Amino acid sequence: MAISIDLDFAFRMEKVTDVLLQFEAAVIPEQRLLETDTWVTKGEHFARIHAQDDIGERVWIRAEGRYDVSYKAKVEVARLPAEIAQLEHMPPHDLPGEAVQYLFDSRYCPADRFQSFVEAEFGNNDGGARIAAIHDWIAGNFTYEPGSSTATTTGLDSFIERRGICRDYAHVMVMLARASGIPARFVSCFAPDVTPQDFHAVAEVFLTDPTTPGGGAWFLVDATEMARPDEIVKIGVGRDAADVSFMTSFGATEFIEKHVRVSRA
Structure with missing residues (x-):
């Protein structure tokens, strides 16, 4: 595409x-x-x-x-879409060095504070199935509302208010994935169906790679549901929007x- x-x-x-x-x-x-x-x-x-x-x-x-x-x-x-729910969680001790930093809290993503929440809400799922469940929970409980957040709004703020823009959706997705012990990073990007047209933001999670035995890979997740992985053009990645x-x-x-x-x- x-x-x-x-x-x-x-x-x-x-x-x-x-x-x-x-x-x-x-x-x-x-x-x-x-x-x-x-x-x-x-x-x-x-x-x-x-x-x-x-x-x-x-x-x-x-x-x-x-x-x-x-x-x-x-x-x-040339990115092929993956069935996120079918992918497995890679144990932290098996993670490559590049992924480890994305387990930690960052400026906009205080993940440690959500460990009890993710266990209570998504404890029946693991790995990609949990990521899919988190995606569905955000998509079903948040309202996309331009102008409802600012440059200082954190994932915690968005979780409380249950509204925001793509930046806020991505922060909450990253935050809840890290609270689940799954590396997650923030991705700035372009995508054709973003409304209103602007820079876009999605999350990317590190799970097992079905094409590489024992290996892992990064997979895009957009809780706003405005962008498909095979149509997302990456600009950069980071711990959160600050990067x-x-x-x-x-x-x-x-x-x-x-x-x-x-x-x-």
């Missing part, structure tokens, strides 16, 4: 400021960039660095005044506008 992406955003800095951006589709085996074009305003500094887990790139810019970013891409997604924000400013910055258009090519 080929996905077309057309993105524009702009912001303004009153004085010279460092800003870290992450907005481009990642170059990884499960997705191939067929076309790509990035245009940015010229500033004092522009440099690319590896993003978390070497999935995607971050861009450092240093500039002042109005700064515009335009990005267009066509991406072929993969499309823009992090290290000084006063005024965000001006953003337009995101994602479609099936």
Whole structure:
């Protein structure tokens, strides 16, 4: 499946400021960039660095005044959907090093506080079956409500209020998976059926890989049910939204506008 992406955003800095951006589709085996074009305003500094887990790139810019970013891409997604409920839980002592960090609490995902809840609510399920049950519980109990959360809203806040946007759904999914002893990470991405059109966020969980005896792999889970794994274009991954924000400013910055258009090519 080929996905077309057309993105524009702009912001303004009153004085010279460092800003870290992450907005481009990642170059990884499960997705191939067929076309790509990035245009940015010229500033004092522009440099690319590896993003978390070497999935995607971050861009450092240093500039002042109005700064515009335009990005267009066509991406072929080669990821095969998996039957999550049929996958098994990998015991923590068998996990590879890359997955261990995603068992721990993070800024927006206080998983330790939910261990008793997941056992009471999902204790009859294990591994992928539990992930499927958590997905269904979130999808059935939460209301997708733009404007109902802010950049400081945590998974705990969203759990209490039972509403939010994709970022909040992903945080709760990650939080409850980690509380179940299953590594989970936050994924920023593009997807064609996201409404309203914008950057999207989903969770990714580490379970046994049926194609590799004794091995494990990451599997995408979207509790908003707006994005299919075989149509998701990954931008980056992290412990939670703090690691993969499309823009992090290290000084006063005024965000001006953003337009995101994602479609099936």
